[in-house]
Amino acid sequence: MSDAFRVEVAHPAPTTSPGGDPGADDAAVVVVRMHGLLDRSATDEMAGVRARLVGSGLDVLVLDLADVHYLSSTGIALLVGVLAEARSEDIEVRACGLSDHYRHIFELTRLVDLMTCFPDERSAVAGVAPVADG
Amino acid sequence: MAVTGSAPPDRSLDAPRRRRTPVLRVPWRARTVPPEPSQDPPPTAPDGPPQVDIAPHDPVLAYLQTHPDPIDLDQIKLDTPGVRALRDAGVELVVPLVSQGELIGLLNLGARLSQQEYTTEDRKLLEHLAGQAAPALRVAQLVREQEAEVRRRERYEQELQVAQLIQQNFLPHALPEPAGWRLDAFYRPAREVGGDFYDVIALPAGELGIVVGDVTDKGVPAALVMASTRSVLRSSASRLVEPAEVLRRVNDVLVEDMPPNMFVTCLYGVLSPDTGRFRFANAGHNLPCVQTADGAIEPRATGMPLGLLAGADYDETDVVIGPGQCAVLYSDALPEAHGPDGEMFGFPRVVEVVADRGRDQHMIDQILTALDRFTGPTWEQEDDITVVTLRRRDGRASEATPSDPTEHATGDVGRVLTRFRVRSVLGNEREAIAKVGDAVRRAGGLDLGPERTAALTTAVGEATMNAIEHGNLADADLFVHVRVAVDDDALVVRIADHAKGGPVPTDVAEPDLDAKLRGDQSPRGWGLFLMESMVDDVRVHTSPERHVVELVMRREDER
Numbered sequence: 001m002s003d004a005f006r007v008e009v010a011h012p013a014p015t016t017s018p019g020g021d022p023g024a025d026d027a028a029v030v031v032v033r034m035h036g037l038l039d040r041s042a043t044d045e046m047a048g049v050r051a052r053l054v055g056s057g058l059d060v061l062v063l064d065l066a067d068v069h070y071l072s073s074t075g076i077a078l079l080v081g082v083l084a085e086a087r088s089e090d091i092e093v094r095a096c097g098l099s100d101h102y103r104h105i106f107e108l109t110r111l112v113d114l115m116t117c118f119p120d121e122r123s124a125v126a127g128v129a130p131v132a133d134g
Numbered sequence: 135m136a137v138t139g140s141a142p143p144d145r146s147l148d149a150p151r152r153r154r155t156p157v158l159r160v161p162w163r164a165r166t167v168p169p170e171p172s173q174d175p176p177p178t179a180p181d182g183p184p185q186v187d188i189a190p191h192d193p194v195l196a197y198l199q200t201h202p203d204p205i206d207l208d209q210i211k212l213d214t215p216g217v218r219a220l221r222d223a224g225v226e227l228v229v230p231l232v233s234q235g236e237l238i239g240l241l242n243l244g245a246r247l248s249q250q251e252y253t254t255e256d257r258k259l260l261e262h263l264a265g266q267a268a269p270a271l272r273v274a275q276l277v278r279e280q281e282a283e284v285r286r287r288e289r290y291e292q293e294l295q296v297a298q299l300i301q302q303n304f305l306p307h308a309l310p311e312p313a314g315w316r317l318d319a320f321y322r323p324a325r326e327v328g329g330d331f332y333d334v335i336a337l338p339a340g341e342l343g344i345v346v347g348d349v350t351d352k353g354v355p356a357a358l359v360m361a362s363t364r365s366v367l368r369s370s371a372s373r374l375v376e377p378a379e380v381l382r383r384v385n386d387v388l389v390e391d392m393p394p395n396m397f398v399t400c401l402y403g404v405l406s407p408d409t410g411r412f413r414f415a416n417a418g419h420n421l422p423c424v425q426t427a428d429g430a431i432e433p434r435a436t437g438m439p440l441g442l443l444a445g446a447d448y449d450e451t452d453v454v455i456g457p458g459q460c461a462v463l464y465s466d467a468l469p470e471a472h473g474p475d476g477e478m479f480g481f482p483r484v485v486e487v488v489a490d491r492g493r494d495q496h497m498i499d500q501i502l503t504a505l506d507r508f509t510g511p512t513w514e515q516e517d518d519i520t521v522v523t524l525r526r527r528d529g530r531a532s533e534a535t536p537s538d539p540t541e542h543a544t545g546d547v548g549r550v551l552t553r554f555r556v557r558s559v560l561g562n563e564r565e566a567i568a569k570v571g572d573a574v575r576r577a578g579g580l581d582l583g584p585e586r587t588a589a590l591t592t593a594v595g596e597a598t599m600n601a602i603e604h605g606n607l608a609d610a611d612l613f614v615h616v617r618v619a620v621d622d623d624a625l626v627v628r629i630a631d632h633a634k635g636g637p638v639p640t641d642v643a644e645p646d647l648d649a650k651l652r653g654d655q656s657p658r659g660w661g662l663f664l665m666e667s668m669v670d671d672v673r674v675h676t677s678p679e680r681h682v683v684e685l686v687m688r689r690e691d692e693r
Contacts, residue, residue, distance in 0.1 A: 040560060070564065073596055073660035084651045101588040108667045109660060110647050 003069065005042035007049055008033040012125045027059040029125055035067040038075035046078040050085045058091045062124045063115070066097025076109055083114050096124040186223045186242070192216035198230040199237040204257045204264070205230075227252055229264045233272040241267070293354050297327040300357035302579040304364050307549055308621045309334050310342065312407035317342075320498045320521045320550050323576060329356030329398075330465045330518035333364055335371045340407060343371040343380075346463040346522050347400035347419065350439075355393060363388060363398050363440065377402050377415035378437075378448040385417065385440045385448075392441035399439045401463055405455075410526050412461060413452035420466065420481075423488045425459040430489035432481070458528030460497050462488050467517035468501070474510045483508070497523045499553055499615075549620055551577050555613040556598065558606035558631075563598035566616055567591045570627055573618050580625060581689050590627065590687050593668035596661045597629045597683045605631025605681050620689070624670075627685040633678065 010031040032049055036042070053061065063082075065071075086093045093115040098106065106112045118124035188195060194216040198205075207225055210217055220228065220242065229241035241264055246252065252260075301323065309317040319332055329349025337343050345367055349356040363384065370383040381402055388398065401422065403414025414422065418439035421432040437448035455461050464484070471479045487504045488497070498521055505519075552573035556562040571591045574582060582590070598614055606612040615630040645663055649655035666672050671686035 037564070039564075070567070070595070071592075072563070072599065073664050074599075076660045076664070077656075080647070080650050084653065087651055099588075101585060101592070104585075104589070105592070105664065105667075108664070109645070113647070114651075 003036050005034070005036040005038060005045055007045050008035065009052070028057060029060040029062060030056075030058055031062040031064055031121060031125065033064040033067065033121075037070045038065070038068045038078065039070060039072035040074045042075060042078055046082060050082050053082070053085045053089050053091060056089065056091075058089070060092045060094060060125075060127070061086055062121065063093065063095045064097045064121050064124070065095060065102065066121075068097075068102070071102055071105065076105070076111070079111065083111070087114075094118055094124045094127070096121050186216075186219045186225075188216035188219065194220075195237055198228065198240065199232065199235075202230050202232045202264075204228070204252075204260045206252075227257075227260070229260045231264050231268040231271060233268040236272075238268060238272050238275065294325075294327065297352075297354045297357040298323065298576075299579055300354070300361055301327055301331070302577060304361050305331060305549060306334055309549075310336060312340065312342065312405075314527050315405075315407050316523075316525045316527065318496070318498055318523045318525070318550065320502070320519070320553070322515065322519045322552065322573075324467070324515045324517050324519075326352050327357065328352045328467070328518035329360045330467070330520040331360045331364055332463075332520050332522050333367065335368055337371065337404065342405045342407065343367075344403045344405055344412075344414075344463065344522065344524065345400065346465065346520060347398055347440075348465045348518075348520075349396065349398050351396050355396065359392070359396055359398065359441075362391075363400070367400075367402065371402070375404075376450060377404055377413055378450040381415045381417050381437060381440065381448045382446065385438070385442075385446050386444060388441040389444045397439040397441045399466075403463075405524060410455040410457070411452055412455055412524070413450060415448040415450045417446075417448060420464060420469065422453075422461050422463045423485055424453050424455060424461040425488060425491070427456065430485050432485060455524060455526045457526055460488070460523055460525040462497060462501070463522045463524075464501075465518060465520040467515070467519040468505065468521065471505055471509050471513070471516065471519075473508050474512070479505060479508050496553075497525065498550070499555075502553065503555075551618040551620055553615070553617045555615045556602075557610050558602045558608055558612045558614060559610050560599070560602055560608055562602060562614075563595045566598040566614070566629075567595045570594045570616065570618055574625065577620065580620060582625060582687060586687060589668040590625070590685065593665045593672075593685050594627055594629070596665045596668075597627075597685060600661055601629050601631035601681070601683070604635040605633055607634045609634070622689070624689055625687045627687075628682055629685070630680055630682045633676065633681045 010033065012029055012031055034042075038046075061082075063079075068075075083093060094117075095106070095115045096118040097120065098117055103112075103117060106117070192214050194210065194212055194214050197210065197212060205228055207217070207220055207228055210228075223242070224244045225242040226245050227243040229243070230237055231239040231241060241260065243252070243260070305321060306319070309319060311317065317334060319334075321330065321332065323330075329347075329351060331345070331347050331349075333343075333345040335343035335345070345364075347360070347363060349359045349363070351359075366384050366387045367380070370380045370387075374380045374383060381400065384400075384402075398417070399419040400417045401414060401419040402417075403412050403422070405412050412422075412424075414433075414435060415437060416435040417437045421434055423430050423432055431453075433451050433453040435449040435451040438446040453461070462484075469479050469481050469484055473479070483504065484501075487501050490500070501521055552569060554566075554569055556565050571587060574580060574587055574590065594616075598616070601614040602608055606614060612632050612634070615628075617628045617630075619626050619628075645659050646655055662672075665683075665685065669685045670688045671684075673684040673686065675682040675684070
């Protein structure tokens with residue numbers, strides 16, 4: 001397992017989810033899977049993610065952090081940058097794959113107010129079964 | 135027909151019994167792994183055929199391995215105990231079970247019920263059957279070996295934890311601080327915990343009994359002997375005055391119950407803080423190393439290790455630790471550490487390091503730095519390392535500012551779990567995270583669960599990053615010093631830098647997420663907030679030369 005940060009962008013097939021958001025079927029969803037250390041070393045990759053959002057016409061951005069082994073305050077700043085971009089592009093952000101520790105950090109930093117947390121990528125893409133807050 | 139190796143009977147071999155079929159138990163795999171001695175013989179039906187054991191070195195096994203076809207016992211022209219045993223059991227035809235060139239069992243057949251010879255057809259069928267059965271039997275054997283291995287490993291891990299727990303419980307959580315002195319201890323267990331221990335015992339008239347010892351052997355037995363040695367020492371030290379007398383008494387008590395092949399090396403001394411006099415006796419342990427005006431000496435006292443011989447006698451020596459000087463007591467793992475080329479660190483190097491006063495470092499740090507440099511980064515610690523230092527302050531004002539930036543002049547209590555330093559290069563905070571996490575997990579018995587440990591290491595990462603970036607302005611020639619210590623109440627991580635970037639802001643407001651999102655505030659600025667949120671307390675000490683950030687985790691199960 002390499003520590004170098006990288007992202008992998010996936011376009012999930014449209015899903016039909018009876019319990020999901022109305023219109024979720026045809027929403028434009030992109031999944032960004034993050035791997036490695038989300039700290040200063042992730043700056044360029046995260047700037048790339050941010051740039052991708054501009055004018056993308058996306059509805060939903062799913063951030064999968066299941067394979068992030070370290071999140072520093074710099075990493076949080078990078079996430080905030082992506083969230084700010086998403087907000088100005090009117091893209092809904094969902095997060096998944098957070099360990100309890102990182103979830104706790106997301107709560108402390110109030111990042112959870114800006115993205116719904118899901119247990120895994122599938123539920124995040126479908127937009128159902130969010131993790132209960134708190 | 136039944137077949138056994140040491141594996142459970144294989145269902146596929148439970149064919150209808152048309153012939154009398156004695157079971158042969160071959161000590162299989164004689165070539166490599168001997169069968170587990172504790173293993174019960176495979177179950178046989180009470181009315182089943184007799185079992186035949188053949189010793190692993192019986193020549194018949196080598197013969198059968200090279201003749202994998204069914205063979206009449208009469209044709210084997212060997213007279214060995216194995217062949218005789220087979221004959222006695224009424225075996226007429228032997229079918230070797232060979233898997234990948236290795237004999238793993240035998241199919242043994244008695245006379246046909248019809249009393250006729252085995253036909254060529256029969257033999258073909260049996261050979262075919264053996265070809266099928268052998269791999270299946272081998273798989274069963276491997277599964278069993280695998281299971282036994284897993285059990286062994288689990289047991290080993292459990293024992294490791296118990297040993298650590300005993301060890302941690304009997305090491306002092308805090309050292310006394312006699313006026314004008316500074317006592318420090320460093321203990322780092324090897325993965326397979328050895329039997330190192332140290333202790334400081336308060337004696338009448340303000341004197342202190344100082345103990346450093348090492349039990350031969352490792353794991354739980356060593357930890358138990360260490361625990362009992364410690365209590366015998368404590369009770370003897372409080373009743374007797376002279377160190378030699380104390381060791382004599384301890385030896386006589388221990389020798390009674392010492393397990394065979396175990397003994398304890400131990401140095402016991404009495405420190406008189408007023409005069410600096412340290413008189414000690416030695417039971418086969420390393421000599422102390424004491425700084426003098428022009429170097430360092432190893433005052434000598436000899437004696438047998440404890441627990442070997444009843445009535446052993448011990449020398450006593452005394453030495454005076456002068457103002458501003460330091461005595462170092464240590465365990466074997468220090469001089470016996472190996473460098474990458476196999477060379478040992480050795481006593482002369484210990485003396486050299488202790489004598490060297492040119493460094494702007496705490497003595498324990500100085501020793502560990504020298505050791506690190508000698509062993510190189512890939513070294514796996516071979517044994518527990520214990521170092522105890524007795525430093526007499528020199529009474530001058532400068533003594534109030536100790537050289538190690540993670541040290542405070544007073545009020546330092548607790549056991550140091552680790553000390554290290556990282557160069558001020560961004561990214562090195564991850565090294566700090568790994569080392570602190572490792573020290574905390576290794577220490578055991580701290581009541582700090584995985585969640586709290588994760589929170590602590592996140593805070594360590596943030597504090598170290600700040601120290602690298604702001605405190606030392608990412609100057610690679612400067613170091614960030616980290617020290618992890620624990621006392622009865624709390625675990626404290628101290629992170630010190632050279633304060634090159636001005637004072638540390640102390641009031642931490644929650645960053646305004648909305649302002650950051652609007653772009654009115656830098657997206658950064660989470661570090662201090664995160665640190666404050668992760669640990670129970672953050673204390674910042676600032677002076678023109680250094681910042682020290684203390685991260686405090688209280689030792690309760692849950693907040």
